[in-house]
Amino acid sequence: MTEPIGPVSDAAVRADPAFVSAAGLTKAFGAHVAVDDVSLEVAKGEVISIIGPSGAGKSSLIRCLNLLEVPDHGSLRIGDARVDFTGGSLAKPQVRALRAQTGMVFQAFNLFPHFSALKNVALPQMRVHKRSRAEAEERAMAELTRVGLASKANAYPAECSGGQQQRIAIARALAMDPELMLFDEPTSGLDPEIGAEILQVMRGLAADDMTMLIVTHEMEFARHVSNRVVVMVDGAVIEEGPPEQIMTQPEHERTQQFLSAVLGR
Numbered sequence: 099m100t101e102p103i104g105p106v107s108d109a110a111v112r113a114d115p116a117f118v119s120a121a122g123l124t125k126a127f128g129a130h131v132a133v134d135d136v137s138l139e140v141a142k143g144e145v146i147s148i149i150g151p152s153g154a155g156k157s158s159l160i161r162c163l164n165l166l167e168v169p170d171h172g173s174l175r176i177g178d179a180r181v182d183f184t185g186g187s188l189a190k191p192q193v194r195a196l197r198a199q200t201g202m203v204f205q206a207f208n209l210f211p212h213f214s215a216l217k218n219v220a221l222p223q224m225r226v227h228k229r230s231r232a233e234a235e236e237r238a239m240a241e242l243t244r245v246g247l248a249s250k251a252n253a254y255p256a257e258c259s260g261g262q263q264q265r266i267a268i269a270r271a272l273a274m275d276p277e278l279m280l281f282d283e284p285t286s287g288l289d290p291e292i293g294a295e296i297l298q299v300m301r302g303l304a305a306d307d308m309t310m311l312i313v314t315h316e317m318e319f320a321r322h323v324s325n326r327v328v329v330m331v332d333g334a335v336i337e338e339g340p341p342e343q344i345m346t347q348p349e350h351e352r353t354q355q356f357l358s359a360v361l362g363r
């Protein structure tokens with residue numbers, strides 16, 4: 099876990115520049131517009147960090163991408179799955195097809211406390227993909243091994259550290275074969291050392307060309323793991339670019355203010 103963490107190679111960003119394409123996404127909660135006409139294209143294999151002040155709409159945006167929140171307007175395409183949110187209710191098959199493309203990792207790990215790590219990772223596969231128990235458990239074991247937790251397969255969440263629980267949650271999401279992984283502050287609330295374990299797992303996924311969108315308050319994380327940093331303020335994307343550029347020469351005054359506040363400079 100002490101291995102130095104360097105930037106993901108841009109070579110990881112492959113030929114499909116608009117594998118994820120969100121256009122004009124808008125989401126209001128009552129009178130408050132949490133996501134305000136956001137358009138975003140994500141290349142296959144790209145790793146994007148979304149940063150910005152508290153309440154900027156970062157979580158709401160990624161929740162819109164897997165339809166945990168249904169946008170009021172706009173459209174979204176992930177791979178072959180496409181949904182238009184403007185006008186009318188969503189057809190269930192469309193929603194299912196879009197959701198099937200994404201895996202989500204939350205700040206709170208959301209594991210079932212009464213099931214072992216193995217069962218936590220196997221059950222969603224059995225329910226959603228209708229895999230047999232043997233098949234789901236075999237895959238669960240493979241994903242637990244991938245996140246370095248084969249030895250904890252039979253442990254319950256309460257017998258695992260916060261970092262281990264988060265890695266189980268990552269394994270659970272991966273076992274569903276997502277094309278896009280969404281992370282909502284995956285290291286918040288964890289000790290820095292434990293956060294580094296998660297970071298290491300995520301770097302491994304980036305090296306495997308997993309497409310990832312990560313909401314994070316950790317600027318070092320954004321700087322060293324991403325191909326691109328997206329800055330949100332008041333529901334809108336105000337600036338985006340390569341991590342070094344955003345961190346050292348941000349163009350927008352609100353980005354400068356935000357970075358000054360979080361980096362104390």
Ligand SMILES: Nc1ncnc2c1ncn2[C@@H]1O[C@H](COP(=O)(O)OP(=O)(O)OP(=O)(O)O)[C@@H](O)[C@H]1O
Nearest residue numbers: 127130131132150151152153154155156157158159
């Ligand atoms: N389910 C909801 N109902 C009502 N308001 C909501 C809901 N979810 C988010 N909001 C509001 O939308 C705005 C954006 O919230 P969001 O959590 O997306 O911001 P954020 O940038 O992720 O903030 P933080 O960094 O603090 O997590 C906030 O004003 C929040 O109170």
